[in-house]
Amino acid sequence: MTGRLLIEDRGCDARVALLQGAGNGQDGLSEAVVEVQIERADAPSLVGSIRRGRVRRVVPGLKAAFVELGLERPGMLHVRETPMAGRAIADALHVGEYVLVQVIRDPVRDKGARLSMRPTLPGRRLALLPGQDRVAISQRIGDADEQGRLRALTQGARESLGTSHGCIIRSAALGAGGDAIEAELGGLLSLWADVEEARGRVRVGEVLHQDLPLPLRAVRDLAPNEGAVTVNEPSTFGEIQRYMRQHAPELASRLSLHEGPPPLFESAGVERAIDAALEPRVALPCGGHIVIEATEAMTTVDVNSGAFAVAGDDDVACVNREAAEALSRELRRRNVGGIVVIDFVEMPSRRHRREVLDALRAGLADDPAATRVSGMSPLGLVELSRRRRGPSLAEQLERRCPVCHGKGRRRADAAVGGAAA
Secondary structure, X not given: OEEEEEEEEOOOEEEEEEEEXXXXXXXXXXXXXXXXXXEEOOEOOOOXXXXXXXXXXXXXXXXXXXXXXXXXXXXXXXXXXXXXXXXXXXXXXXXXXXXXXXXXXXXEOOEOOEEEOOOOEEOOOEEEEOOOOOXXXXXXXXXXXXXXXXXXXXXXXXXXXXXXXXXXEOHHHOOOOHHHHHXXXXXXXXXXXXXHHHHHHOOXXXXXXXXXXXXXXXXXXXXXXXXXXXXXXXXXXXHHHHHHHHHOHHHHHHEEEOOOOOOHHHHOOXXXXXXXXXXXXXXXXXXXXXXEEEOOOOEEEEEEOXXXXXXXXXXXXXXXXXXXXXXXXXHHHHOOOEEEEEEOOOOOOHHHHHHHHHHHHXXXXXXXXXXXXXEEOOOOEEEEEEOOOOOOHHHHHOOOOOXXXXXXXXXXXXXXXXXXX
16 A cells, blocks of 8 residues: 655644655645544543443443442443343443443544453454454455465464454555564563453553554554655654654655645645535536535435436436546545445436445545445435444534524524514
């Protein structure tokens, strides 16, 4: 994987942007801004942290329990995120029971954190799955021979280290040698041993393990195997350099310090891309556009032919294919999670509907967040779900208007006058 990872530490927050390939020309960028992540210094992400909790309430109707973690609201633990998946939640958990949980989604608005009793400890090449005896491999490693080689190396490392804990082989393991695999697995096992040793002596809500801060997390999870990593702040540059030397020496030679002005994100055009990602309307090359709007329950997407002169079914399919390709990029760039309903322009042809769905699925294939796409209804409606990974870009950067309370509208003067009369 090639590209550029930009890391901008502004003191009040840290921001990272992943740029890849060629831009689509819509925002004047020579590279496409694929993903943007932001973490405020006064509100770091809880995702990845492992804590001791206590079951406060079990709700059979939701197949979930609510767990006290010492946060503002209890976290939600679904039965499928327990080792007893498939059983009734009332049989799996009991009120007052102490549990070791990992936060898998930050609290959003009035919803508490989502939790799991099946922790994952990620490294750059591997992710450790404590208590799970399986070895999985990233779908982005498509070569069958490389898959077999990495599975054999990982299994050999497990046997050498005497562990039955499972692993996920991540895409960054592509081309890695046996020594690197074994060294990383050993480090992750040592980390889990520290968690196990501390679990019996901490109080409810105490953190046994905290994930890396955003700049280091971005190097671990997003840094391209072939590409540059650029940082704007000298002290953050030093931290990343030390991390790379220990965990990703192949990246160390491609790390550089940005010396502005202008600021790093501004010089690379990322600020313009962020501004565009906050707008509901996205232009399509054909002259059509899509409109993306978030509601309380879901995100809706409306596809419009706009200025495109639609002369037949093939033209409609062209608009919808471009919309599918653009939407797959926008969901990741905007960090949209949950349910998404797309209203494509109606197409009578089954072949065209299949082509549009294929274009949507192909665009989502490289998205690290798990997605699931339903079929298309005769009216052109498609439902998809994208695993939520914290607040969306808009939720992080925008605040609800105190006058209209987020509606974006106000009562018409005539209506106000009529009500007064």
